[in-house]
Amino acid sequence: ATAPAPDMEGVTAALKAAMANGAPGAMARYVSPEGIQSRTVGVRDRVSGAAMDVNARFRIGSVSKTFSTVVLLQLVQEGKLSLDAPVNKYLPGALPDERITVRHLLTHRSGLADYTDAMFNSTVPGFEAVRNKVFSYQELLDLSLALPRTTEPGVSYKYSNANFVVVGMLIEKATGRPVADAYKRRIITPLKLRNTSYVHPDTRIKGLHVRGYLHPDEAGAPLVDSTEQTVSWAQSAGAVISSPGDLNMFTGALMRGRLLSPAMLQAMTTVTPTDATNTRFYGLGLRRYDLSCGTQIFGHTGTVQGFYTYAFSTRDGMRSLSAVANTSNHGAANTALGGTLEAAFCGKKPA
């Protein structure tokens, strides 16, 4: 069946709703065989008033988890790691439970607690305390291991950044090099993602970029410009910088089979439900959303101080949408931004 035309008015309405819920600006870029359509609203910089710009770069948060997963699955394809081997086989003594496997990390079923809940319980003080800090992977893992595990290994889905900190450790152990090199050599260079980078612990977003604005917990308190930070609290779980076009290319190329073998891509897109709605699922470092029109889309969401991101493609990689709003700690703005997905992939609602 031919895909419905995107409802770009609906995309714009969703972007405006994100602004109505506190985002200084927002944008979306949709790619299909019919071409590229992008929409921008508001500003990328509240001080200069510079308009949101679809060529601008921003922090993609947990969409980074899919970059890390692609690298790890390529290492599995190369026989350097096995999905169902214990993590401790590759990182002796790293985890207190020998039963936790590499696959448990990628499916958020390890039981390793998410240290960011406590770290950011008080949003702005928590952010200010770490924005210029540089953590080692081990320090982040220790924060998680100081907390009770959330499930027996493999039993249930419990989202945790700690899982993808360990994924970063596995990548560096298996390659003998920093994750930045693996992203570059295995994803950024082959796909020519010229606006994508991993610069941890540098705090800047170089080149044309979006400034991010963090909503404080106190109603009515002024937004906090959170653009410059190390994102060391996330690293391989959330520190990649990219652009709408590069994210379209990344998720599209991934689904078209340019990064992984058909068998490995099939494993990555084999999902289990993450909530009771049975429309949200998680595979290996990848979300699946089942839209109201029956279309299934695959990708990831991102939340990092000052930036909400969505980056999804259809299973055949022929249609891709990326969207970003330059605020965070404001769930209504995130939900509003998510409205771009239905508008773009399902088109106009029947009258």
Ligand SMILES: C[C@@H](NC(=O)[C@@H](C)NC(=O)CCCC[C@H](NC(=O)C[NH3+])C(=O)[O-])C(=O)O
């Ligand atoms: C959920 C999301 N996960 C991510 O992108 C990872 C990297 N981000 C987080 O875990 C949120 C950290 C707190 C953000 C802060 N929140 C607070 O400080 C709340 N007190 C903020 O909203 O900026 C995903 O997978 O889509």
